[in-house]
Amino acid sequence: MTDTVLIVDDDLGIQKQLKWSLTDFNLVFADDRPSAIAQLRRHEPSVVTLDLGLPPDPANASEGLAALEEILALAPNTKVIVVTGNNDKEHALKAIDMGAYDFYQKPVDSDTMKLLVNRAMNLFNLEHENRILAKRRSGMSRIVGNSDAIQTVVRKAEKIAGTDISTLLLGESGTGKEVFARSIHEHSPRKDAPFVAINCASIPEALLESELFGYEKGAFTGANKTTVGKIETAQGGTLFLDEIGDMPIGLQAKMLRFLQERVIERVGGRNEIPVDIRVICATHRNLQEMVGKETFREDLYYRIGEIPILIPPLRERDQDIILLAKTFLNQYRDEFNAKAKSFSESAVKAMLAHSWPGNIRELQNKLKAAVIMAEGTVVQADDLGLIAADGGEEPEILNLREARELAESKAIRKAYRSAQKNMSKTAELLGVTRPTLYSLIEKYHLEDIKTGV
Structure with a gap:
């Protein structure tokens, strides 16, 4: 350089x-x-x-x-x-x-x-x-970014990748938790065995148990043959349980036994089947609060979270936003045989000014649309569907109610980050009670804070 x-x-x-x-x-x-x-x-x-x-x-x-x-x-x-x-x-x-x-x-x-x-x-x-x-990273090549926020997480992931310790990935939706899980697997001794992912929130409660543990023939109506579950499918490799915070409380006890004993029983079965896998879990929910409300088992929480890793939201990753945008630009340009090669200054300003509530998933969607919509080789802010920031200044607001809401929203977010996402400390910094803080979060639709991560 x-x-x-x-x-x-x-x-x-x-x-x-x-x-x-x-x-x-x-x-x-x-x-x-x-x-x-x-x-x-x-x-x-x-x-x-x-x-x-x-x-x-x-x-x-x-x-x-x-x-x-x-x-x-x-x-x-x-x-x-x-x-x-x-x-x-x-x-x-x-x-x-x-x-x-x-x-x-x-x-x-x-x-x-x-x-x-x-x-x-x-x-x-x-x-x-x-x-x-990227050259220095030995096994986390999937992770794009050089901000301090993301590199701290990468170094932590690299340290645990060679072990079988249970890992809990925390972070808002769209921050790349599955990408991190795959990177940990690919950098582990189990990299040549299967990586099996299942989203606990996307499968109906009545079917989740059989999806995870499998079932014997005749176990229930429609069980015409013995079927291996996701846990057995991951034998020797890694099982990624995404959105484990949405796992039904009744199934959590069976999951805990599996994690402690490393054996399973298929639905309708009597035989114990030994399983040798690594388990990585992820959630956007605040499991500690769920434990307090008795909607998540405390013993399971400590079992799956031997080492928790908090993945930062995109808005806290500074110039990583542009690096990721360029990566997606090149990917989608080749995929759609498009002309777009770079970003205008207005597009860069707009991306850096945007709060990205949907995180990397939102950025991917914006870039995919922009590559298709761009008229020439340069992607403009309009192609992204974003408004360019004018010199980093806030738009002029004359309405007192709107100005107050904007100021309070910004203060809540700043206090939340300063308190390291602890709701009690956030309320203390703001000088309000915790119920008042929750009311303000609901009032101003601060979705990223409502998730409690």
Whole structure:
């Protein structure tokens, strides 16, 4: 990673202008395509500003576009800002379509160019750090992100992956709990055996027991043959019980016995069947509160949660939002054979400003739609269905009731995070009773806090 910027322009006046305006960077210069490629190979710049009107054909863009193609072939991660004449928008758009980061039309304004170069450099550095981090990760390659919030969780997952200790993944819906479970499995000694997932909330209570434990022929009406359950199917591997907080209280006792004894009995059966599997559970619910309300067994809670891992919501992962967005952009572009290659500044601002109540699942859905809806190679905020933030400022609110509701909602969220998601401490920080806090949460529809994670 460097702070080098390559200026490719045959106009010595512009070279001198940029030299004085871009003093924060290490600058190298070239005035034609051969010298540009030579400087690229020698200095490996992070950002290139490229005048499309290069000799020997300065009146046209052919030489500049050829240089762009060669630069991107040699250094595809380099951010190229193309510089064009006043009336040459067609070639500028063609350059963007070829993979240029951005374009700028002459005459050159020093402050504007400095802003563009800064943005390009920041993006290059962010992507570079993520690539380095991905190489260092030995077994969590499924997890995209380099924020402190997510890396703390990754390191914890890596430590437990080689053991059979029971793991409880906590977090809001859509934060990637199953992705973490699969990553732990793939980094464990059981990686060559099955990974079997079952969502306890999606299966009717009357069927969940037979889905998990299997059943013998004749056990109930319609049981025409003996059927192996999910637990047996995972033999030697990993069983992932998603949304275990939704498991019926009556079935929890049977699950506890299995976890303690590592044997099961099929529905309608009499024989004990030994099972050797690792169990990973997940939920968006607050199991401690459920234990207090006697809707979840305390002994089962301690059995499945030997090591709990709290996965942070997307809104707390900063620039990971953009890294994930780019990952999904590339995925869906290939899937739908679309043209979209990058995000506009308004789209980036909108994504960073959005609270993402649906977390990564919501981001996936937005990106899938945006890739399909985007007219050209650049995804706009409108394509995402988001409103771009204007310089990070809140929209003007004149209505006192709305202003009060916004302020109280923000205060509740801030206190909730400061209290590490403990409701009693949150109420104490806010100076209200716990029942009052719950009333405010309901009033303002703070769904992410209502889950209690």
